[in-house]
Amino acid sequence: MTRDEARAADARDPLGGVRARFRLPPDVIYLDGNSLGALPATTPGAMAAGVETAWGNRLIRSWNEGWVEAPRRIGDRIAPLIGAAPGEVIACDSTSANLYKLIVAALRAAGGRTTVLSEAGNFPTDLHVAEGAVAAVPGARLRVVARDDIADALDADTALLLLTHVHYTSGRRFDMAAVTAAAHDMGATVLWDLSHSVGAVAVDLNGAGADLAVGCGYKYLNGGPGAPAFLFVAERHQARLANPLSGWFGHAEPFAFTDDYRPADGIDRWLCGTPPVLGLMALEAGIATFDGVTMAALEAKSAALFDLFRARGEAAGLHCITPVDPAGRGSHISFRHPEAWPINSALIEAGVIGDFRTPDVLRFGLTPLYTGFEDVWRATETLGAIMADGRWRAARYAEKARVT
Numbered sequence: 001m002t003r004d005e006a007r008a009a010d011a012r013d014p015l016g017g018v019r020a021r022f023r024l025p026p027d028v029i030y031l032d033g034n035s036l037g038a039l040p041a042t043t044p045g046a047m048a049a050g051v052e053t054a055w056g057n058r059l060i061r062s063w064n065e066g067w068v069e070a071p072r073r074i075g076d077r078i079a080p081l082i083g084a085a086p087g088e089v090i091a092c093d094s095t096s097a098n099l100y101k102l103i104v105a106a107l108r109a110a111g112g113r114t115t116v117l118s119e120a121g122n123f124p125t126d127l128h129v130a131e132g133a134v135a136a137v138p139g140a141r142l143r144v145v146a147r148d149d150i151a152d153a154l155d156a157d158t159a160l161l162l163l164t165h166v167h168y169t170s171g172r173r174f175d176m177a178a179v180t181a182a183a184h185d186m187g188a189t190v191l192w193d194l195s196h197s198v199g200a201v202a203v204d205l206n207g208a209g210a211d212l213a214v215g216c217g218y219k220y221l222n223g224g225p226g227a228p229a230f231l232f233v234a235e236r237h238q239a240r241l242a243n244p245l246s247g248w249f250g251h252a253e254p255f256a257f258t259d260d261y262r263p264a265d266g267i268d269r270w271l272c273g274t275p276p277v278l279g280l281m282a283l284e285a286g287i288a289t290f291d292g293v294t295m296a297a298l299e300a301k302s303a304a305l306f307d308l309f310r311a312r313g314e315a316a317g318l319h320c321i322t323p324v325d326p327a328g329r330g331s332h333i334s335f336r337h338p339e340a341w342p343i344n345s346a347l348i349e350a351g352v353i354g355d356f357r358t359p360d361v362l363r364f365g366l367t368p369l370y371t372g373f374e375d376v377w378r379a380t381e382t383l384g385a386i387m388a389d390g391r392w393r394a395a396r397y398a399e400k401a402r403v404t
């Protein structure tokens, strides 16, 4: 594809107009929306109004004017993006905290089964939180096996299978329906981490018979740094699972101010403390960037961006580690190169923002709401130039940053 052909592809892209829903700096090509989504154009105004009017003028009255329902309202807006029904999703806490709540709850309801099974190389917080969660449930243990050994490791003691749907480095995607069915055949519950899936690929939790899920608000949902996360509990599990973080916002009647804890019916019981209202405002504006956009359209564009990136990245001398089959991957593309760190640093200096994942992965987010074909063409042109002229060998690119 030539640059003109990339421009032509942008001109006929049905999602081309959606880019205007974002404020992107003109001097960079942003390919890290899989880690921190771009700023939606409406977010500054929504936040300013929320601060000045709702907080500044309406003050505490705002709790009854939309604030207290925000976790549930926003959960219901996330639901269609992940194949969930209204009342099955709530926006709250961080992904890590939501993992803890659901892992402990699932273990306590597992009828004597004691094992949480997960994948070696899963996103660290999933394994770290699982380690802490099993320590909180007497007799429970965490078993971590290689991806290819998961099916065989499911057994009569598996209480919970904890997997990340789209892997954060390789981008490999599990077949949610098949894995869920295999776990159910063994009598286990499944908890899916959708952090790299929500807003990136079509997810059909109920179609797959999924039990539990969590996911991030600040990546493809464009909710802003540290945005509230979300959790999903299938309707059929809602009455039997208890939130171990039994805070007052998950109480049936928080404002009855009782000494005893009585959980709310339905998804509201997964709240713990006072919702972070300002963060929820930004998350709501982020989710609105999906209005009128189908996941099928996003997936189709992501696949086309991927093909262009892969061909030109490999031509530049990098080895693509993300599966070629669109059904087997998410919406980012990763390459392996022993000098991934300095190459990524040189790219950032040249205005192409992707990221590095230890030890040797270069990762680029393809976010079809605001990434175009010419962006990919220019980014890979820059990558090719950096590889050809070897500028990444300069000493300054070797310096490590605190956050990668």
Ligand SMILES: Cc1ncc(COP(=O)(O)O)c(C=O)c1O
Pocket (backbone or CB within 6 Å): 094, 095, 096, 097, 123, 125, 126, 164, 168, 193, 195, 196, 216, 229
């Ligand atoms: C798979 C996965 N789970 C969880 C998280 C993050 O969790 P938290 O938002 O609690 O830091 C990330 C990214 O940070 C992730 O990639």
Ligand SMILES: Nc1c(O)cccc1C(=O)C[C@H](N)C(=O)O
Pocket (backbone or CB within 6 Å): 034, 035, 036, 168, 169, 403, 404
């Ligand atoms: N949450 C992050 C942060 O606070 C700082 C830097 C990066 C992140 C990320 O989201 C990392 C991301 N989950 C990943 O897949 O690598």
